[in-house]
Every structure is written in structure tokens, then in C-alpha cells.
Amino acid sequence: MKKVENCKLISKTEIIDGIFDFVIESEDISKEAQCGQFLHINCGDSTFLRRPISICDAENGKVRFIFEVKGKGTEELAKKEVGDYIDVMGPLGHGFEIKDSVKNAVIIGGGIGVFPLYKLAKNINADVFLGFRSKDRVVMEDEFNDVSNMVIVGTDDGSYGYNGYIASAMDQYLDSHKCDMIYSCGPMPMLKAVKKIAESRGIKCQVSLEQRMGCGIGACLVCSCETNKEGTDRYAKVCTNGPVFYSEEVTLND
Ligand SMILES: Cc1cc2nc3c(=O)[nH]c(=O)nc-3n(C[C@H](O)[C@H](O)[C@H](O)COP(=O)(O)OP(=O)(O)OC[C@H]3O[C@@H](n4cnc5c(N)ncnc54)[C@H](O)[C@@H]3O)c2cc1C
Ligand code: FES
Incomplete structure (x- = not known):
């Protein structure tokens, strides 16, 4: 307990x-x-x-x-x-898996999804992408800058930094940079875009899900999400099996 x-x-x-x-x-x-x-x-x-x-x-x-x-x-x-x-x-919960074999990591967060990524950014070498709705919602830019190789900030409305969805900024960056692991947390449309980009480029990707929860300790099943990992149950509990999963192991539903 x-x-x-x-x-x-x-x-x-x-x-x-x-x-x-x-x-x-x-x-x-x-x-x-x-x-x-x-x-x-x-x-x-x-x-x-x-x-x-x-x-x-x-x-x-x-x-x-x-x-x-x-x-x-x-x-x-x-x-x-x-x-x-x-x-x-x-x-x-089960957090991000940090592997010594990963040489070129990317962290991508959107909105309130940037908060769980800060401790990770302090612990690994990564290039970081942070997306927000607009300039007045940008948070933690300086703190990520202090602990990361490079930070790109974008806003959906173009009022600050990269103009557009932050997953698109990451996609463009990946055209000319090596990457062997993507760590992500943010709204579902962003996670879906990141998963698609990662899978199309053959890059491993970890996603942190923000499912509604009840007990938080695996007892009530409120937080179930669909998995497609071979040899496991069809549903996983986000509170204990997650919140972080490999993108290819979970179905991202709205
Ligand atoms: C593993 C995990 C980590 C989280 N980390 C953070 C964090 O670091 N910072 C942060 O601000 N929030 C985080 N959240 C989301 C946060 O838990 C919810 O915003 C909060 O529970 C809402 O509670 P409430 O009583 O204020 O709102 P409620 O009255 O319960 O709900 C208000 C509105 O928020 C929506 N909502 C409720 N829970 C969630 C959820 N889990 N995801 C998306 N929308 C939700 C509801 O649909 C409703 O529209 C996290 C969620 C999870 C599952
Ligand atoms: S919140 Fe109860 S099982 Fe996950």
C-alpha cells in the first residue's frame, strides 16, 4: 500500500x-x-x-x-x-524509462504536459520542444533552457516562437537531426501527432497519458486504456501500468 x-x-x-x-x-x-x-x-x-x-x-x-x-x-x-x-x-505510477543506450533524445510537451517533463529534462541530455496555446500561456521556458541542450517554444496562434503546432516543429527538426527516443506529454491531439511522427520515422516514443482517475492504485479500473502489447491484457491501468507507455503499446483515444 x-x-x-x-x-x-x-x-x-x-x-x-x-x-x-x-x-x-x-x-x-x-x-x-x-x-x-x-x-x-x-x-x-x-x-x-x-x-x-x-x-x-x-x-x-x-x-x-x-x-x-x-x-x-x-x-x-x-x-x-x-x-x-x-x-x-x-x-x-510507472514513469519514463531512461536508457543509457539512448544517445539523441527529444522531449516534447504541450500545455500542462510540460510539467512532468522538467525532472526528466534535468536528468537526461535532450533537445526540448514546448508548445502552448498563446504567448500568455508560455511557462517554464527559462527553466528548461537552464537544463537542456536546446529549447524550441511554439504557440498554436503564432504569438510567440514557432508558429503552429509544436509536433510540426519537432517533425521539421527530425528531418536534419538524429533521434533515438522521444518523450512526450500533453493534450491527446499532440500525443497522436507525436506518435504518428515517431512511428513513421521508426523512432521509439514514450507517451504520458492524463486519464481521469479514481483510486490511483490499480483497484477501481476508472483509468483503463486500450493496449495492443502482445501477451498482455487488452486494457492497462494508467495509474499503475502508466501513466507512461511506449506509443506502440497503447491506443490513443480522445
Ligand atoms: C497522471 C496524471 C498527471 C497529471 N498531472 C497534472 C499536472 O502536473 N498538472 C495539471 O494541471 N494537471 C495534471 N493532470 C490533470 C489533473 O489531474 C486534472 O486537471 C484534475 O484532476 C482536475 O480535477 P478538478 O477537480 O479540478 O476538475 P474536475 O471537476 O474533475 O474536472 C474539470 C474539467 O477537467 C477535466 N479533467 C478532469 N480530469 C482530467 C484529466 N485527468 N485529464 C484531462 N482533463 C481532465 C474534466 O473533464 C472537466 O472538463 C494530471 C492527470 C493525470 C492522470
Ligand atoms: S485509478 Fe483506479 S485503477 Fe487506476
Whole structure:
């Protein structure tokens, strides 16, 4: 059974409108956390179920997560203040697989999908692609720049950086650069585009899925996704078998 901990909120910043950057204290989670894992958070009395939020960074007894206010749960979480305690279960899930044999990695994230990729970017050498709706939604560009070989930022409306979908920017880059692993997290249309590009170019690709969740520990089946990996069940649980899968092993449904 995964440990549930009451963790003190030690830093809170609203980095852009409706997106909150929280740092909590936890020696155990900071030691155990792997890139791409998530926390299952009790947001407060307004929601019965915990809400999954990715670990953005974890070191020296501090665990950072960044979330967008979407509904009741995240709205209540955003009301927590420094000094309050947050009931957290984790770290949970199967994160990104980091292989020494990979020599030319690409990381691609879209919207709130960039947050779980930060710890990964700190841990591997990669060229990074970050996509956002518009200039006012761009986050963490400087932080990724500090830890990556190269960062390309794009906006869907062309108001900042590459003009268009970030998967297209990556596709153009791949015409002239070697790549043997793509790590991705973001909205489903982006993941589908990335999977298609990776498979057409014969590049291995890991995708992190943001499925709705219930228990977070493999007991309720709320988070099932269809798999096509030979020798396994037809459905996998995103909370325990994922959230990260190899793109060829999962069917990406809207
Ligand atoms: C493994 C995992 C990691 C995640 N990491 C992050 C993160 O780092 N930062 C972040 O901001 N969000 C993250 N999410 C999404 C986050 O869990 C949801 O936004 C949150 O649960 C919404 O809860 P709520 O009570 O505020 O909204 P609800 O009232 O439950 O829902 C509000 C709206 O959000 C939609 N929604 C709810 N859950 C999801 C979901 N899982 N994916 C997409 N849309 C959803 C609903 O359909 C609805 O339209 C992650 C999800 C998963 C599964
Ligand atoms: S959320 Fe319950 S099995 Fe995955």
C-alpha cells in the first residue's frame, strides 16, 4: 500500500493566471520520485476522490508540482496557503524509462504536459520542444533552457516562437537531426501527432497519458486504456501500468 503523507506547503506561486506552482516538504517522496510519476492529492472537502498531479521536480526533501485550476478539486487546492498541510499519496505510477543506450533524445510537451517533463529534462541530455496555446500561456521556458541542450517554444496562434503546432516543429527538426527516443506529454491531439511522427520515422516514443482517475492504485479500473502489447491484457491501468507507455503499446483515444 502506498504511503499517504501530510506534507507542509512551503512555497506557492501563481506563475500565470490559473496555474499554481507548489513546493511541499517530503523526504520520502523526494528520495523515491522518478521522472514521470505522479502524486494523488486530497484537494479538500469539496471532492471525494483524490486528483492526480505530476511530480515536476523532487530533491533535497522538497517536492514540486504545478497545476492548472480546472474544476472543484484544483480550485480548492489552489486555496491552500504556505504553512498549510496537504494530504498526498505517492509517488505513484510507472514513469519514463531512461536508457543509457539512448544517445539523441527529444522531449516534447504541450500545455500542462510540460510539467512532468522538467525532472526528466534535468536528468537526461535532450533537445526540448514546448508548445502552448498563446504567448500568455508560455511557462517554464527559462527553466528548461537552464537544463537542456536546446529549447524550441511554439504557440498554436503564432504569438510567440514557432508558429503552429509544436509536433510540426519537432517533425521539421527530425528531418536534419538524429533521434533515438522521444518523450512526450500533453493534450491527446499532440500525443497522436507525436506518435504518428515517431512511428513513421521508426523512432521509439514514450507517451504520458492524463486519464481521469479514481483510486490511483490499480483497484477501481476508472483509468483503463486500450493496449495492443502482445501477451498482455487488452486494457492497462494508467495509474499503475502508466501513466507512461511506449506509443506502440497503447491506443490513443480522445
Ligand atoms: C497522471 C496524471 C498527471 C497529471 N498531472 C497534472 C499536472 O502536473 N498538472 C495539471 O494541471 N494537471 C495534471 N493532470 C490533470 C489533473 O489531474 C486534472 O486537471 C484534475 O484532476 C482536475 O480535477 P478538478 O477537480 O479540478 O476538475 P474536475 O471537476 O474533475 O474536472 C474539470 C474539467 O477537467 C477535466 N479533467 C478532469 N480530469 C482530467 C484529466 N485527468 N485529464 C484531462 N482533463 C481532465 C474534466 O473533464 C472537466 O472538463 C494530471 C492527470 C493525470 C492522470
Ligand atoms: S485509478 Fe483506479 S485503477 Fe487506476
